[in-house]
Amino acid sequence: xxxxxxxxxxxxxxxxxxxxxxxxxxxxxxxxxxxxxxxxxxxxxxxxxxxxxxxxxxxxxxxxxxxxxxxxxxxxxxxxxxxxxxxxxxxxxxxxxxxxxxxxxxxxxxxxxxxxxxxxxxxxxxxx
Amino acid sequence: xxxxxxxxxxxxxxxxxxxxxxxxxxxxxxxxxxxxxxxxxxxxxxxxxxxxxxxxxxxxxxxxxxxxxxxxxxxxxxxxxxxxxxxxxxxxxxxxxxxxxxxxxxxxxxxxxxxxxxxxxxxxxxxxxxxxxxxxxxxxxxxxxxxxxxxxxxxxxxxxxxxxxxxxxxxxxxxxxxxxxxxxxxxxxxxxxxxxxxxxxxxxxxxxxxxxxxxxxxxxxxxxxxxxxxxxxxxxxxxxxxxxxxxxxxxxxxxxxxxxxxxxxxxxxxxxxxxxxxxxxxxxxxxxxxxxxxxxxxxxxxxxxxxxxxxxxxxxxxxxxxxxxxxxxxxxxxxxxxxxxxxxxxxx
Numbered sequence: 360x361x362x363x364x365x366x367x368x369x370x371x372x373x374x375x376x377x378x379x380x381x382x383x384x385x386x387x388x389x390x391x392x393x394x395x396x397x398x399x400x401x402x403x404x405x406x407x408x409x410x411x412x413x414x415x416x417x418x419x420x421x422x423x424x425x426x427x428x429x430x431x432x433x434x435x436x437x438x439x440x441x442x443x444x445x446x447x448x449x450x451x452x453x454x455x456x457x458x459x460x461x462x463x464x465x466x467x468x469x470x471x472x473x474x475x476x477x478x479x480x481x482x483x484x485x486x487x
Numbered sequence: 488x489x490x491x492x493x494x495x496x497x498x499x500x501x502x503x504x505x506x507x508x509x510x511x512x513x514x515x516x517x518x519x520x521x522x523x524x525x526x527x528x529x530x531x532x533x534x535x536x537x538x539x540x541x542x543x544x545x546x547x548x549x550x551x552x553x554x555x556x557x558x559x560x561x562x563x564x565x566x567x568x569x570x571x572x573x574x575x576x577x578x579x580x581x582x583x584x585x586x587x588x589x590x591x592x593x594x595x596x597x598x599x600x601x602x603x604x605x606x607x608x609x610x611x612x613x614x615x616x617x618x619x620x621x622x623x624x625x626x627x628x629x630x631x632x633x634x635x636x637x638x639x640x641x642x643x644x645x646x647x648x649x650x651x652x653x654x655x656x657x658x659x660x661x662x663x664x665x666x667x668x669x670x671x672x673x674x675x676x677x678x679x680x681x682x683x684x685x686x687x688x689x690x691x692x693x694x695x696x697x698x699x700x701x702x703x704x705x706x707x708x709x710x711x712x713x714x715x716x717x718x719x720x721x722x723x724x725x726x727x728x729x730x731x732x733x734x735x736x737x738x739x740x741x742x743x744x745x746x747x748x749x750x751x752x753x754x755x756x757x758x759x760x761x762x763x764x765x766x767x768x769x770x771x772x773x774x775x776x777x778x779x780x781x782x783x784x785x786x787x788x789x790x791x792x793x794x795x796x797x798x799x800x801x802x803x804x805x806x807x808x809x810x811x812x813x814x815x816x817x818x819x820x821x822x823x824x825x826x827x828x829x830x831x832x833x834x835x
Contacts, residue, residue, distance in 0.1 A: 395803050402810055439665065446665040450656065450674060465827045468668045468820055471813035479814040482741075483821075485828040 367407035503532035544589035597704030618751025622759025729776020
């Protein structure tokens, strides 16, 4: 068992300190770089905090919609294999008029945005 | 940059008795090219007087697959001659002068930063007029005719949208990460090409292909220069218009009133375009090319991110560009009939 604070908690307090105490002291021409660092830390923090749960869910969802079991065992390899097959079928038009496939497409993309750019979801009124 | 050698070159080219190169200072630039501002004090010859210029040259270790300086010069000249607002290209030099390829263009003043331009109303003059002007510029670019000097520009051998779709699929087939949502978007583009049946290759026009806020300069009165021509190629007449209106280039501005580059409306943009092009393109006709713009930016973002991921060019900015792709993907889904943020789920 890992002692707390764990990775995402450390990233959160590091980002807070950086934002509140270092950022205001930086010259204007360095702020863009500083904001990029904060953005990178937030993405890493969200990925750590969410853990592997969403990726597991995604694999389960894809196995159902594709009606297939991937050869790979390791989670990330499974996800890659399933997504590649899903992408191939999307290209071939398998889900042009298939609501289940479209739901899965929405769900897997939405989860990526939750980690990479949750601001988009807020601005567009999709999630708070 | 060797200013003595440059002065000798300029004296020979202008027929001047003497040329002084003064106030040289390095402007923003990248790993590939350098830009130097300079004031030329020219005595006699074709350009007698003081000329404010920018010298654009290869960086000392610049290795590039983008256009060469000679190609950029030819492109700027063609655009300038067609009436596009670009810095006037003055003289083209080569390695024999000071060891690097370069050209000299007239210096233009103004600000380009996109996030500043969309908010700072002291820049750009009247925004409706500026937006119309952008449409006029896109139409003027399309007046440029093919020539031997421009033979280096890429020319698709099928409808430009189908060309992009095929190229994107080939890239994704060899990429380590699959993108089902982009595949959906590419499929949508393939199925919805508005002018597939009527398209003929003689409709190809010169397109800037990165005509967006951030890539043109304005002063307090209005537009002063269209910049960054390295993506230029022969393409579809609506590509530049759609690119400028794509959500990704609005710098956070919301609503149809700011759809064109975060600056103005599609209606104003098209009023300017149609006036010069003699056409009657409607805002609805841009939709396909706005979706196309989102897809194209997503593909470029993947490529930029890969420069970091592969270890070739470690960079935080490139690394973060990869993480722009998911929101582009979700937006593409929403534009193409998949939106389950609301109860009904949308329809294609």
